[in-house]
Amino acid sequence: MEKYGIGQPVRRKEDARFITGAGTYIDDVAAENMAHAFVLRSPFAHAKILNIDTSEAENMPGVLGIITGQDWAAEGFATMPTKAAISKKIDGSPLNQPPRHCFAIDRARYIGEPVAVVIAETREQAQDAAELVEVDYEDLPAVIDARKALAEDTPRIWDNIEGNVCLDFELGDKDATEKAFANADHVVSLELVNNRVTAAPIEPRGAVAEYDATTDSYKLQNATQNVHANRTTFADVLKIDAESLHHLAPDVGGGFGAKNSSYPEPPILxxxxxxxxxxxxxxNDRNEGFQSDTHGRAQFSKVELALDKDGKFLGLRTRTVGDLGAYCWTNGPFTPTGGSARTQGGPYNIPAMYYSAVAAFTNTMPTDPYRGAGRPEASYQIERIVQHAADTLGFDPVELRRKNLMPTASLPRKTPMGLDVDSGDFPEVFDRTMKMTDREGYAERVANSKKNGMRRGFSIAPYLECSGGMPKEFAGISFTKDGTVTLRVGSHSTGMGHETSKPQILAHTLGVDFDRIDFIQADTKATPIGGGHGGSRSLEVGGAAVLKAANEMLDKAKVLAAHLLNSNADDMDFADGVFTDIKTEQTIAIDDVIAASFEQGRLPEGMEPGCLDTESIFEREIISCPNGAHAAEVEVDPETGAVRVEHYWVIDDFGPIVNPMLADGQVMGGVAQGLGQALMEEIVYDDDGQLVTGSFMDYALPRADSIPKMELGYYEDAPTAKNPLGVKGAGEAGCCASPPAIVNAVLDALKEDGVAHIDMPLTPEKVWRAISEAKK
Amino acid sequence: MIVLKERFVMYFRCTFPPATPALEFAAVMPVISLTVNGNPVTVDVEARALLSRVLRDQLDLTGTHVGCDTSQCGACVVHVDGKPVKSCTMLAVQADGENITTIEGLAKDGKLHPMQEAFRENHGLQCGFCTPGMIMTAVALADENPELDEMSVRKGLEGNLCRCTGYQNIIHAVLDGAKAMRS
Amino acid sequence: MYDFTYHRPETLADAEKMFADADDGQYIAGGQTMVPVMKQRLAMPSDIIDLERISDLKGISRDGNVLSIGAMTTHAEVAGSGDVAKAIPALARLADDIGDPAVRNRGTLGGSIANNDPAADYPAALVGLGATIHTTSREIPADDFFTGLFETALEEGEVIVKVSIPVPDKAGYVKFPQPASRFALVGVFVAQIGDSVRVAATGAGPCVFRVEAMEKALEKDFSASALKGISVPGEGLNNDIHASADYRASLISTLARRAVAAAE
Structure with a gap:
């Protein structure tokens, strides 16, 4: 059993199909007599739709029909409201929410918004016909920059929404913070852009929808990471009973948040x-994906830090303008508000903090939570301002960080942002990371770089984030006579390996054979509720649900085992898959207890065959706080501005590690995405609202040769009490820590050139230009 | 030799649907013969059908994935005559007469190819979508280079995008797989 | 992609006839640009004439101080050729750095130069080496072949057969890749043949061009330091989200120095 126990690097079950090409992704799904839909999308960022003429397109070969926004409106379907966790403005009134229909009906407000859908026998035929749909547009001025959107003379995107504002928001103690600033010896401030990026999972979005007229019910197979929430949303839009919609996901090729969002295409389908x-x-093809997958980040912030003369942090104040795009998407308004506010200040001991934000509409693809959803922004803000304080005030940046970390003895504590930090040892984690970074050899590496005309820089970035996502999760365990165990969960793996880690928890807890556990996820028929995936929740909430179900099953099994051994349930001990009567030392294996559970004659009164099947719902109360310290060493070519990350070091505190192999994968993937954001990724719209980065030819994803060797380690001595596994989410930590670690290392390298700040992404030209301008 | 009638600076950009109407063609379906994973097949295809589409839709070999439209992601890599090729950037008719190997053809007699084993053993995949193309590229890389090291693997994978793993475990997998292929 | 009629001739004569007979014919070489362009529905030929089976268009040979490369030779074949590596190692390395391994197995020299993408590598090499392009009807010096953005001197229906390249004393190529596409943001090819030096820049302008001031300086002294202080004006250079014109101008100077230093 130990081979598959908690803590073991168990190889993944799902890989058996993925490495042989036997996975089933959405584009591999086919149904008999299936027709194909092609979405005609708005080529304008902002335009009135005066008329749509489908007559010529309808006569094209293979075309079954065309649905336009007007057709949709005539059906009277509902809008898709935001489910944002922050839904009120500061004054308590609800946020300004424009109606989001599945189509642009009389006005298109972003490039990629569905205008018509062509249904044909093949996708090619649908696309051929879509080119003949004549849409009469009247171009309107587009609002692209969120900061400008708020200006008085800027045109309105929504006629009834003044100032293009969705909501304002604040958190923290404003007065105390102002006082801290007033009493400070030093105040530093910095304006930061957190670049708009896209999740770009390598699998594009898609779905297959079926309708059964005899039962008036639907089946939707969808490349989503959240079947339950989206089922409710889609059913509400179509005004049908959610129970009549069977929503399931096949293998999903990456999500990173973007597949959590509720999109218009599935209800149309x-x-x-x-x-x-x-x-x-x-x-979707990739081109459509760039236009119509929700984007992430897109924040503009002013960050201010108050310090005393010794460098002790006194106060932090952040003001953010968040870019929501054209609509409030599924949870879009949350990211620049609550999402970014909670972890302000990171792992530092800052007595006074105040965060305020305003979220604005623009004529761009809406933003929604993308891996981290506000915490990477907060982490970037605090780490940039701390580096800036060190550089401008003359403190050693490593020392300045080290001495301001929350002391271990001060935990548990609540931060001024209300974040409940119950566990961790930030100074210890920080020191362990520093130890990995080979400080002794650094001077020589700097000298070698210099000899080659290069610059070298280093930075450490401690971070504190929070994880948990949807608080409730389901797990169901059922048994069959032949010994198969089936585990059903409401959490959802889109690559994280739950088909392995969840059975691992079950095998470890029950002592049943890991290979005999079947796994079902992302199926609304198999699970009554489910939170899908988001917020690094799947282990701490989903794993806890599995553990809870397993323990509840054990309680029942104990009664049965006692009955089978003619002993008392209170005398039963359970370890390694074996029940032992502590008085008689008689034993019975769990497999035998499970087998007996199907024989009526062997059951005690009140138990029926199949009685060990258990369904359980776990609900966590408080989000947990993953933390750690990452460090990066970079080399910069001052002549071209090219940056190479040479080394990357990590110590993370996720509590006890269930499967170190999977944890490593989460960290490295997150670091790589953060590296992408720091150095190369950016969604760019031009001033007319044209999407300039519409393909992988212009939107740069990190490749194998962009990523340094990463060295990883874990601090496992501070389990959280917030969930029974003691774990803290691992999925988003990497992209919280790596952007500031890398950007600060580059700026460290360019200190001698007098470069104080460069906004992400640190493209070669931006770096080159910053050096050139600093020279002037 | 190629005289492009259409200039395509726009190819690099987010494109508008062209104003020109779609043409209707008298469908004369070319018939092509391929050897796919060792099996000879003859198949009617549209001239415009990409190799990736014919493999997936007509031969039901859905292990070959399509993740982009600009030949960047490499999820569609298959071997044509033993060489890695992006099957989304090749017309099926161009493959007429060729020997094709897809991810489904790597395992022999129920035994995984050493590169497949190595990807599993090294956790060289997460969502698995890029994996078939990644493995096909890796097998060819190992075939062609007896002396692979970390740098050459990183360069050899320049045409394959992965969004999940950060590549490090993929690189370990390719090095291990290559070693196993030699022994 | 729009549909079309596909042809696969085995001789040049057949290819030219098929082209002439087509309403709107289009040759295809390796298809590494043509297929994506058709996928994006930016080209709509009635007929595609595939040149892959024409054996006259393939192969690499060296005759004295001239290297000949058939138009349908793939980048991988150029990169892997012992003849190329021996005669012009910079050209072998350039070919090995185009696209990625899968693209290099399909993409061809002829296809690349006929397309004349402003960011392609081969135009820099052919202009930098003073190559000659042989077509079905004539021989065109590289200097006259690349005429503008995606424009060449090729006439309707004319097919490139091969290129002949004088073997230089020394040549070097350094490319600075655009981070997303990995095409050349700027690439500079330098070559020294006898007393003459050529410097060709790709990616920087709408079409490959020579940098005469650098050529003159290098003819006097073929060293990186000879280029000190020589800059290219940014005016007229490409300006896009990946690089402004003045950044590209700066890259030309930097890469030219590095190409000279790397020349062998």
Missing amino acids: LYAAKKFGRPMKWV
Whole structure:
């Protein structure tokens, strides 16, 4: 059993299909007599739709029909409201929410917004016909920059929303913070752009919808990371009973938050499946993905830090303008407000903090939580301002950080932002990371770089984030006579390996054979509720649900075991899959207890065959606080501005590690995405609202040769009490820590050139230009 | 030799649907013969059908994935005559007469190819979507270079995007797989 | 992609006839640009004439001080050729750095130069080496071949057969890749043949061009330091989200120095 126990690097079950090409992703799903949908999207950022003429397109070969915004409106379907966790303005009134229909009906407000959907026998035929749909647009001025959106003379994106404002927000103690600033010896401030990026999972979005007229029910297979929440949303839009919609996800090729969002295409597809009486398939191509997958980050902040003369932090004040795009998407308004506010100040002991934000509409693809959803922004803000304080005030940046960390003895504590920090040892984690970084050899490496005309820089970035996502999760365990165990969960793996880690918890707890555990996820019929994936929740909430179900099952099994051994349930001990009567030392293996549970004659009164099947719901109360310290060493070519990350070091505190192999994977993937944001990724719209980065030819993703060797380690001595596994989410830590670690290392390298700040992404030209301008 | 009638600076950009109407063609379906994973097949294809589409839709070999439209991601890599090729950037008719190996053809007699083993053993995949193309590229890389090291693997994977792993475990997998292929 | 009629001739004569007979014919070489362009529905040929099976268009040979490369030779074949590596190692390395391994197995020299993408590598090499492009009807010096953005001297229906390249004393190529596409943001090819030096820049302008001031300086002294102080004006250079014109101008100077230093 120990081979598959908690803490073991168990190899993944799901890999058996992925490495042989036997996975089933959405584009691999087919249904009999399936028709294909192609979405005609707005080529304008902002335009009135005066008329749509579909007559020529309808006569094209293979075309079954065309659905336009007007058709959709005529059906009276509901809008798709935001489910944002922050829904009120500072004055308590609800946020300004524009109506989000599945189509642009009389006005298109971002490039990529669905204008019409063509249904045909093949995708090619649907696309051929879509080119003949004549849409009469009247171009309107587009608002692209969120900061400008708020200006008085800027045109309104929504006629009834003044100033293009969705909501304002504040958290923390404003007065105390102002006082701290007034009494400070030093105040430093910095304006930061957190660049708009896209998740770009390598699998594009898509779905297959079916309608059964005999039962008036629907089946939707969808490349989503959240079947339950989206089922409710889609059913509400279509005004159907959610129970009549069976929503499930096949293998999903990455999500990173963007597949959590509720998109317009699946409800359109469900509608089309019923209207045309055929299963319907739609799969985006990458070009469409850039336009129509939700984007992330897109924040503009002013950060101020108050210090005393010794460098002790006294106060932190942050003011952010968040870019929501054209609508309040699923949880979009949360990111620049609550999402970014909670972890302000990171792991530092800052007595007074105040965060305020305003979220603005622009004529761009809406933003929604992307890996980290506000915490990477907060982490970037605090680490940049701390580095800036060190550089401008003459403190050693490592020492300044070290001495301001929350002392271990001060935990548990609540930060001024209300974050409940119950566990951790920030100074210890910080020191362990520093130890990995080979400080002794650094001077020589700097000298070698210099000899080659290069610059070298280093920075450490301690971080504190919070994880948990949706608080409630389901786990169900069922047994069959032949010994198969089936585990059903409401959490959802889109690559994280739950098919392995969840059975690992079950095998470890019950002592049943890991290989005999079947795993079902992302299926609304198999699970009554589910939170899908988001907020690094799947282990701390989903794993805890599995543990809870397993323990509840054990309670029942104990009664049965006692009955089978003619002993008392209170005398039963359980370890390594074996029940032992502590008085008689008689034993019975769990497999035998499970087998007996199917034989009526062997059951005590009140127990029925199948009685060990257990369904359980775990609900966590408080989010947990993953933390750690990452460090980066970079080399910069001052002549070209090219940056190479040479080394990357990590110590993370995620509590006890269930599967170190999977944890490593989460960290490295997160670091790589953060590196992408720091150095190369940016969604760019031009002033007319054209999407300039519409393909991988212009939007740079990190490749194998962009990433340094990463050295990882874990601090496991501070489990959290917030969940029974003691774990803290691992999925988003990497991209919280790596942007500031890398950016600060680059700026450290350019200190001698007099470069104080460069906004992400630190592209070669920006670095080169900063050096050139500093020379002037 | 190529005289492009259409200039395509716009190819690099987010594109508008062209104003020109789609043409209707008398469908004369070319018939092509391929050897796919050792099996000879003859298949009617549209001239415009990409190799990736024919493999996936007509031959039901859905292990070959398509993750982009600009030949960047490499999820679609298959071997044509033993060499890695982006099957989304090749017309099926261009493959007429060729020997094709896809991810489904790597394992022999129920035994995984050493590179497949190495990806699993090194956790060289997460969501698995880029994996088939990654493995096909890796097998060819190992075939062609007896002396692989970390740098050459990183360069050899320049045409394959992975968004999940940060590549480090993929690199370990390729090095291990290559070693196992030699022994 | 729009549909079309596909042809696969085995001789040049057949290819030219098919082209002439087509309403709107289009040759295809390795297809590494043509196929994506058609996928994006930016080209709509009635007929595609595939040159891959024409054996006259393939192969690499060296005759004295001239290296000949058939138009349908793939980047991988150029990169892996012992003849190329021996005669012009910079050209072998350039080919080995185009696209990625899969692209190099399909993409061809002829396809690349006929397309004349402003950020392609081969135009820099051919202009930098003073190569000659042989077509079905004539021989065109590289200097006259690349005429503008995606424009060449090729006439309707004309097919590139091969290029002949004088073997230089020394040549070097340094490319600074655009981070997303990995095409050349700027690439500079330098070559010294006898007393003459050529410097060709790609990626920087709408079409590959020579940098005469650098050539003159290097003819006097073929060393990186000879280029000190010589800059290229940013005016007229490409300006996009990846690089402004003045940054590209600066890269030309930097990469030229590095190409000279790397020349062998």
